[in-house]
Amino acid sequence: MNKRLALSGIVLLALITTSLINPLFVLAQQEGFTVEGRVVDGSPDATAPAGLVVTLHQEGAALHEHLETTTDFEGRFQFENVVPEPFVVYGVSVRYQEALYGTDVNLRNGKPEALTLKIFEISNDLQIIHTNSASVLFSDVDKEAGTIAVLEIVQLANDSDYTYVAGTDVPMNLLRFGLPPGSESLQVDTRLLGADVVQVDRGFAVLAAVPPGNHDIMYTYEFPYTEGVETFTKSLPFGAEGLRILSPDEVLTLSSEQLGSPSNVTIGQRPYQLIEKADLPRGSRVDVTLSDLPQPSSIERIFYTAKTIRVEFAAPAVLALLMAILTVFAVRMSRRRHTLPVLADPAAAVEQQERFTLLRLVSELEKSYEDGSLPAENYLRQRRVLEARLQSTKED
Secondary structure, three states, X not given: OHHHHHHHHHHHHHHHHHHHHOHHHHHXXXXXXXXXXXXXXXXXXXXXXXXXXXXXEEEEXXXXXXXXXXXXXXXXXXXXXXXXXXXXXXXXXXXXXXXXXXXXXOOOOOOOOOEEEEEOOEEOOHHHEEEEEEEEXXXXXXXXXXXXXXXXXXXXXXXXXXXXXXXXXXXXXXXXXXXXXXXXXXXXXXOOOOOEEEEEOOEEEEEOOEOOEEEEEEEEEEEEOOOOOEEEEEEEOOOEEEEEEEEEOOOOEEEOOOOOOOEEEXXXXXXXXXXXXXXXXXXXXXXXXXXXXXXXXXXXXXXXXXXXXXXXXXXXXXXXXXXXXXXHHHHHXXXXXXXXXOOOOHHHHHHHHHHHHHHHHHHHHHHHHHOOOOXXXXXXXXXXXXXXXXXXXXXX
């Protein structure tokens, strides 16, 4: 925790120092900039209508202000006297035919160039959506909780000249993603503007318009297991030009009769198993066998159960637990007279390593934002995801 606070203090000091010596902010105290641009329609034989409402978003720790203007007959818009403030991110957006479009605005280097907001006519045809790639990573196994942690990244592609919007009269036309039975702790991240996530049968759906281009959807979750071998089923409603399934060697063992045997790869000096398959058609379902899943010993089961017992039964439970431990200890001592070594708690070591990794990712994220290689919108979104994960590990 002290390291995290120190890191935040260093980053904040660097930002304050930069803002103090940056002449942009000195100039901003005297005059503002004009943010202007044009809305164009990218669909065939279409012209952006006049009178569209364009919003300038200003988001910061203490500033949440939105300015509005309308487009003229040529689709042009303008915001005058926009004074840049430190630690504030700016963006413009426009809504057209149930879809939201937007872009970041960079005011750090002075007056920005004229912006172009491209909109499209909408389509309810789900066939214009397909999956470029789908990746599944089995990142960890919690023996105590009996759960497997999963990270999935799906890149959806819309190669048409229209924005996909699900029709309200066809529920199955939602962007649906399947989850294993009993899944929990779902977190979804996407750059699709205005996206909402709702629970549906056997998974979740993303409520968002999908404009032309490629769009990543990343989600994490945990699902339960009880035996040493489990079957994981991956549904591909949009097909996939490429499917990748990975797991670190020490977490579990992968195999699949449909997809073939895994290959061995090294990622960041860590050995992984990798199963790959190309050109999977729409509606495909593939089964992957997860084996060598850790099972708790009898003593571990007793400890795990004791953690969940209600307070009023704690005293009898402690006595029963103590008797069970003494019984097992006596049996073992009768078989061998030497003292058994005490093993360190592997769960604590894994949690500590995860927190260290998350803090390192936060540090790298701050550096990328500071050197300008990461847009403000991406920075804020990724920072929220990392902070949420840090908070969850702290609570655990």
